[in-house]
Amino acid sequence: MNIAVVGAGAAGLFLSRLLSETKNCNIHIYERTGKPGYKVKASGGGKANILNTHISGECYNNAAFIANLLSRVNYQTIRDEFEKMGLKMSVDEENRVYPSTFFSQTVLDVLLNDLSDRVQFHYNTEVQQISSKGRHYYINEEATAFDTVVLASGSPAGMIAKNRKHFDRYLTDFKLQRKDFQASLVGFKLEDYPIFLSGCRCKAICSLYQKGKLIYQENGEVTFKDDGVSGIVILNLSAYYNRLKDKRNCSIGFNFMYDDPDYDVDEHLRKHHNLCGLLHPKLNRLYERKQCNIKDLRFKIKDTYELEFAQVCTGGIAVEEINDDFELKKYPNIYAIGEMIDIDGICGGYNLFFAWASAYLCAQSIIHSCVPSARGVLP
Ligand SMILES: Cc1cc2nc3c(=O)[nH]c(=O)nc-3n(C[C@H](O)[C@H](O)[C@H](O)COP(=O)(O)OP(=O)(O)OC[C@H]3O[C@@H](n4cnc5c(N)ncnc54)[C@H](O)[C@@H]3O)c2cc1C
Structure with a gap:
């Protein structure tokens, strides 16, 4: 045959x-x-x-x-x-x-x-x-x-x-x-993204939202790039993102208290007046500038990276x-x-x-x- x-x-x-x-x-x-x-x-x-x-x-x-x-x-x-x-x-x-x-x-x-x-x-x-x-x-x-x-x-x-x-x-x-x-299994380009985060690697609970509704969540290491984010957890989020018929109004949320989600960040701030002991230095810089919520830092998804990635x-x-x-x-x-x-x-x-x-x-x-x-x- x-x-x-x-x-x-x-x-x-x-x-x-x-x-x-x-x-x-x-x-x-x-x-x-x-x-x-x-x-x-x-x-x-x-x-x-x-x-x-x-x-x-x-x-x-x-x-x-x-x-x-x-x-x-x-x-x-x-x-x-x-x-x-x-x-x-x-x-x-x-x-x-x-x-x-x-x-x-x-x-x-x-x-x-x-x-x-x-x-x-x-x-x-x-x-x-x-x-x-x-x-x-x-x-x-x-x-x-x-x-x-x-x-x-x-x-x-x-x-x-x-x-x-x-x-x-x-x-x-x-x-x-x-x-x-x-x-699919690809990183995301993000909107209003500060380029200085590029090179930051850290762990986070990552959540995919559409119109504020949670679609998928996973805990793991993420890598911030020049215009977006990658890493195995993010690739998995992209698989769920790709299954959505309408991909508008999607965002990614990061909770950097990945191993202790109940940690009292406000109390930490009251005691230490900064978050440098909690966050990667690049994320700390973002916090110092924008006073963002480090348990729910959200970025709107612009697109996924191209097919070659x-x-x-x-x-x-x-x-x-x-x-x-x-x-x-x-x-x-x-x-x-x-x-x-x-x-x-x-x-x-x-x-x-x-x-x-x-x-x-x-x-x-x-x-x-x-x-x-x-x-x-x-x-
Ligand atoms: C960077 C990377 C990392 C990955 N890591 C993992 C992992 O860790 N675990 C996992 O499960 N999956 C992983 N994958 C996915 C996995 O490798 C693919 O799903 C799998 O290889 C698909 O196998 P396939 O034989 O169907 O296709 P392919 O492996 O793509 O093979 C298709 C072959 O057909 C040839 N071809 C195409 N068109 C023609 C044509 N017209 N004539 C002749 N030949 C042709 C291509 O050149 C290619 O050699 C990864 C993929 C990439 C790109």
Whole structure:
């Protein structure tokens, strides 16, 4: 069986690795760049936070879809597969799973181990067109006839503008319901923001509000930049922000008494006449100038940072277009997996879990389906 995989990212590589164990699978991976798995390498700040031991639907934009997926593949399933491949893993106190080396290249090394002997890589080859003739598919009008095609081309998150132009133009031939990609897991640009806060790193309870109503709250470290704010907590706030249909009148509130919200700041002021012992020096400077409420310092959100600064995108192929095995309902033997599907999660290994899990279910389906279907074909 000839199988084409579009994209040597997390999902494409995991799938190919699983399929390569099956004797009669002849796999070709098409990758537009010169290297495999560049996002896996960048993930977790170079440590690769590959999984989370507590995966649940609530951590994603579509809880029902993930709940259904979890009934067939869960954290342990994926962990077992990685262990079979020889990856040793460690779990931190926040249930995040890393390779025990805490080095992302280890994950790639394990995925790629011996793979080039069993799989044909086509690097620097952008898939621009997929056509069909009879029950076979053809990539970029090349001669090889494929029985199955797996689309795993990801999203433009983290890509600079010139690279993301037309990166998934091959999909325009498909009649699929798709949502435009938008940056998620990304920092915010803030209004009326004092530039001198740039470089301040501190902990805070961070809250996302819309028209004063609390949407989401999380406690953790934030990094103030030249025109806005970033950090894992902020990226998680952005996931909830992106799910809002109307993004007007949104603000972020910071409570810098993150470990003692009941602390009596007024009493502290009466005793010490300043807050320099409570706040990062840059925040103290802000307080001295504006006498702001350090338990509820609010900034209006101007926008999120651009796509190249995002870890993940919202949007992509609508889940209604795929069946439980990630096969496209309208196109038999074409599957779509990973971030190109309209599923996105918060920080903590959830997005890579989805890439691995969708690849796993797709691989199971390909391995079990040897009878070519007689359903419709591409135009
Ligand atoms: C900086 C950063 C840090 C991250 N950290 C984490 C983390 O710690 N934990 C976590 O869970 N998630 C993290 N993520 C998100 C995670 O990396 C992605 O969700 C995941 O890699 C998606 O996998 P994928 O295979 O679907 O897509 P990708 O990894 O994007 O792979 C898609 C591949 O397809 C190729 N491609 C695209 N179009 C074509 C085409 N037309 N023809 C041929 N090839 C094509 C691309 O070049 C790419 O190699 C991070 C992302 C970034 C950017």
